[in-house]
Amino acid sequence: MTDTLWSPTADRIDRSALREYLNWLEVREGRPFPDHDALWAWSVAEYSPIEGSATPAASSACSSSCAQRAKSG
Secondary structure, three states, X not given: OOOOOOOOOHHHHHOOHHHHHHHHHXXXXXXXXXXXXXXXXXXXXXXXXXHOOHHHHHHHHOOHHHHHHHHHO
């Protein structure tokens, strides 16, 4: 079975917490992260830089809406 059951809209992707993190990471690393696949490839090739990247993104790069989403689960 290869049929896609659901895909998010471009707007939903642009407003997602993952996109917000990827935007922050692009600035930090000086390279593009267009999608999850690019993040995965980078994280496998460059394991050590990603170890500390989640905490700064969560504390300083997330907007208040991102923080609200994190609190609400």
